[in-house]
Amino acid sequence: NEYKIPELYAARKKLTKLFYYNVGIYSKAFHEEEAEQSLNDEVQILDLEKLVEHVANKDKNRILNYLKQVFDELSAYKKLNLHSLYLMKQEIMQVVYADLMNQGIQATKLFYDEFSIKLADRATNSTVDMIRWVNYLLEKTFEYEDEVAKAATIIEKINKYIHEHYAEEIGRNEISAEFYLTPEYLAKLYKKKTGVNLKDYINEYRIEKAKELLRAGEKNISMVAESVGFDNFTYFSTLFKKMTGVSPKDYKRN
Known part of the structure; x- marks a missing residue:
């Protein structure tokens, strides 16, 4: 069957939108309906008190392991998608930026370089990208906090x-x-x-x-x-x- 131009355009638009909601993890694709449903289901992903404690202790490994645990739990409940990663990113930034501000450090300027922005932009592409960004975020944060402390x-x-x-x-x-x-x-x-x-x-x-x-x-x-x-x-x-x-x-x- 031949497709008409409007039908091709609609199909392309749907595929583009589907790709946008895709997150590469465990060879599984996450679809638009899952992301839309999560909008109503999730308002907070992470245990912020636990995250604040780990950041205050500068325990990067514990934070990364905790995030991987959350990924597994979200995946098991079919809630690992673009929206849940976006929420996680915002919650992580909230905690880390607050920790920096408490020490008089301006986070927006510390992470204003091109490389930092690029990693942050890619963070919601996949769990691998999220871990890569968080690892970088924490390393740079803790290193600069230590430098200021000295x-x-x-x-x-x-x-x-x-x-x-x-x-x-x-x-x-x-x-x-x-x-x-x-x-x-x-x-x-x-x-x-x-x-x-x-x-x-x-x-x-x-x-x-x-x-x-x-x-x-x-x-x-x-x-x-x-x-x-x-x-x-x-x-x-x-x-x-x-x-x-x-x-x-x-x-x-x-």
Whole structure:
């Protein structure tokens, strides 16, 4: 029998929709009706309290084993489909992102790179993709949390960043974005570990670099101010005198 164009289009549309709801697992295809039924049956897939506990303990293996157990249970009840994987993904992100936020880390920036986005987009394609994404998500989360916990390491990196970018317009917002931290947490952490306000350290470093340039005598004072990150000459002069006891003009002359 020959198919008419509208019938072919309808068949293609149905197959495309069927493919969209397909999830590769145990060589089993999951159909649209199963996904639609699950919309009404499931509002939560995972035991969030258990997940929160495992994430807090940084127990990646236990989390992955728990997810595989959930896959088996869902498969046994014929509820393993696109929608259930989507719900699992959202629940995992909810728990992990909350854990990061509790430590002052901005999850959306930590996972904003192309590779992270690609893995996240593929997570609901199959249980294999889900496990691959969760494994990556947890490894990156736990590694960065450990790095932040070792405050000396993160402070060294912040100082290095300031030393390399002091001539630019930088403050706690710009620096916190570079290290995936909230501005408030960054400022608090820096003050706690160094005893110095972040803004004060930036200004102190800029003034030290300004002193070097003034001693070299190759630039006038306004050019020096601009070279070390000050776009307001009056503010630069006031701050310079406050920190050194003399004006930039007198410092250069002497």
